[in-house]
Amino acid sequence: MRADVYLVERGHAATRSQAQRLIAAGVQWRLSPGMPWQKVAKNGDDIPEIALVELLDGAEAKYLSRGGLKLEGALKATGLAVDGLRCLDVGQSTGGFTDCLLQHGAAQVIGVDVGHGQLHERLRNDPRVVGVEGLNARAMTAQSLQDASEEALSEHVETDVDDNDTQPVAPYAWMRNGGEVDEEYDDTDDAREQDVEAFKAERAAKARARAEGIVPTKRQRKAGLEQVDITPEFDVITGDLSFISLTLVLPALVPLLKAGGSLLMLVKPQFELQPGQVGKGGIVRDEALYAVVEKRIRDCCADLGLTVGDWLPSAIDGGDGNREFFVSARRAAA
Numbered sequence: 409m410r411a412d413v414y415l416v417e418r419g420h421a422a423t424r425s426q427a428q429r430l431i432a433a434g435v436q437w438r439l440s441p442g443m444p445w446q447k448v449a450k451n452g453d454d455i456p457e458i459a460l461v462e463l464l465d466g467a468e469a470k471y472l473s474r475g476g477l478k479l480e481g482a483l484k485a486t487g488l489a490v491d492g493l494r495c496l497d498v499g500q501s502t503g504g505f506t507d508c509l510l511q512h513g514a515a516q517v518i519g520v521d522v523g524h525g526q527l528h529e530r531l532r533n534d535p536r537v538v539g540v541e542g543l544n545a546r547a548m549t550a551q552s553l554q555d556a557s558e559e560a561l562s563e564h565v566e567t568d569v570d571d572n573d574t575q576p577v578a579p580y581a582w583m584r585n586g587g588e589v590d591e592e593y594d595d596t597d598d599a600r601e602q603d604v605e606a607f608k609a610e611r612a613a614k615a616r617a618r619a620e621g622i623v624p625t626k627r628q629r630k631a632g633l634e635q636v637d638i639t640p641e642f643d644v645i646t647g648d649l650s651f652i653s654l655t656l657v658l659p660a661l662v663p664l665l666k667a668g669g670s671l672l673m674l675v676k677p678q679f680e681l682q683p684g685q686v687g688k689g690g691i692v693r694d695e696a697l698y699a700v701v702e703k704r705i706r707d708c709c710a711d712l713g714l715t716v717g718d719w720l721p722s723a724i725d726g727g728d729g730n731r732e733f734f735v736s737a738r739r740a741a742a
Contacts, residue, residue: 409454409455409456409457410451410452410453410454410455411427411431411435411448411450411451411452411453411454411455412424412427412428412431412451412452413427414427414455414457414459414461415427415430415431415435415461418461420461420463420469421468421469422472422473422502422528422530423473423502426468426469426472426473426474427451428451429468429474430463430465430468430469431448431450431451433463433464433465433468434447434463434464434465435447435448435461435462435463435464436448436461436462436464437455437456437459437460437461437462438459438460439456439458439459439460440460441460445462470511471504471507471508471511472502472503472504472506472507472528472530472531473501473502473503473504473507474504474724475501475504475505475508475648475674476504476505476507476508476511477504477508477723477724478504478648478674478722478723478724478732478734479504479505479508479509479646479648479672479674480508480512480723481722481723481724482672482674482720482722482723482734482736483508483512483672485718485720485723485734486672486717486718486720486734486736488644488670488672488736489512489513490509490512490513490514490643490644491512491513491514492513492514492515493514493515493643493644494514494515494516494517494518494637494639494641494642494643494644495509495514495516495517495518495642495643495644495645495646496517496518496519496520496642496644496645496646496661496664497509497517497518497519497520497645497646497647498519498520498545498645498646498647498648498649498657498661498673499520499521499545499647499648499649499650500519500520500521500526500527500539500540501521501523501526501527501648502526502527502528503519503527503528503531503537503539504648505646505647505648506519506527506531506537507528507531509644509646510531510534510536510537514536514644515536516536516537516538516636516637517536517537517538518537518538518540518553518557518638518642519531519537519538519539519540520540520543520545520548520553520556521539521540521541521542521543522542522543522544522545523541523542524541524542525541526541527539527541535632535633535636538557538560538561538636538638539560540553540556540557540559540560541560542556543556545647545649545657545660545661546652546656546657546660547660548660548661548664549660549663550640550641550663550664551640553640553664554638554639554640557638557640558638561629561630561633561636561638562627562628562629562630563627563628563630640664641664641665641666642664642665642666642669643666643669643670644669644670644671644672645661645664645665645669645670645671645672645673646671646672646673647661647673647674648673648674649673649674649676649679650676650679651679652679653679653680654673654675654680654705654708654735655680655704655705655708658671658673658708658709658712658714659712662712662713662714662739665739666739667739667740667741667742668738668739668740668741668742669738669739670736670737670738670739671709671714671735671736671737671738671739672734672735672736673734673735674722674732674733674734675701675705675732675733675734675735676726676730676732677692677697677698677701677730677731677732677733678690678691678692678730680701680704680705681697681700681701685697685700689728690728690730691728691729691730692730692731698731698733701733702719702733705719705735706719706735709735709737713739713740714737714738714739715737715738715739715740716735716736716737717736717737717738718734718735718736719733719734719735719736720733720734720736721733721734722734
């Protein structure tokens with residue numbers, strides 16, 4: 409079996425790209441204790457399915473993606489403790505940041521991503537995690553986040569009702585209330601005629617549905633998730649976004665941050681600069697431009713009422729070789 413595939417299928421890596429980074433860091437195998445180790449030289453090397461495998465440097469496997477290592481470095485450098493806190497992770501993707509937050513004691517992480525189907529299954533099944541898909545962080549509001557979170561926690565279930573319960577409500581007040589007409593009921597001939605036609609159409613539609621075996625459904629929280637808190641107010645907000653400037657996203661995030669709450673965002677200079685300032689392959693080669701990016705982000709934070717505490721380089725460069733940074737900021741206490 410291919411070495412990178414083997415590492416994923418045996419649970420040593422969450423993705424093949426992570427497996428390939430583990431191989432680059434060093435992987436060896438042997439068929440049984442006492443036999444010599446065989447070094448994996450490249451991703452396509454064959455590893456017997458019954459082999460024992462050892463990672464020579466397991467740092468890459470600590471989190472579901474290398475993003476977790478980036479955030480870990482920033483948490484240590486800033487001294488930000490997330491133990492017991494509710495966090496919002498923007499640009500959740502496979503869940504590297506979310507995984508790191510949980511391993512550092514976060515009580516809950518609500519993650520947002522504009523894409524679909526990226527969050528790793530382990531996090532998707534973790535009751536401390538709410539994975540919101542298809543939501544653009546730039547346009548996000550407290551209400552849209554709460555609605556999307558509720559949708560993520562819910563499912564369609566069949567309603568166990570009698571036929572009578574599936575019938576539409578009769579249109580006339582005197583039909584519903586034992587002959588007593590509601591004071592506000594419009595009993596003009598036109599209104600009655602419209603009510604009757606709508607009533608007949610709805611009753612016919614429900615009769616057809618029953619005849620075709622279509623079972624009425626309703627949305628409700630999934631089992632075990634009934635008490636999950638989705639209040640759109642967070643102690644900590646983290647983020648790892650691409651192809652958009654943070655200056656366009658931060659205005660939507662600050663209202664979701666509690667008074668005294670902390671913001672810790674990964675900054676990717678190639679998405680903060682003008683196209684003409686970025687070199688071939690999307691690489692920022694002029695180091696003087698990093699100061700331009702820092703000023704732009706600091707100014708944006710100040711305009712939004714945030715106090716920047718730290719601006720620091722990421723412990724790990726981006727996958728494309730670009731240097732990356734973290735900005736740490738705090739919202740004023742009430």
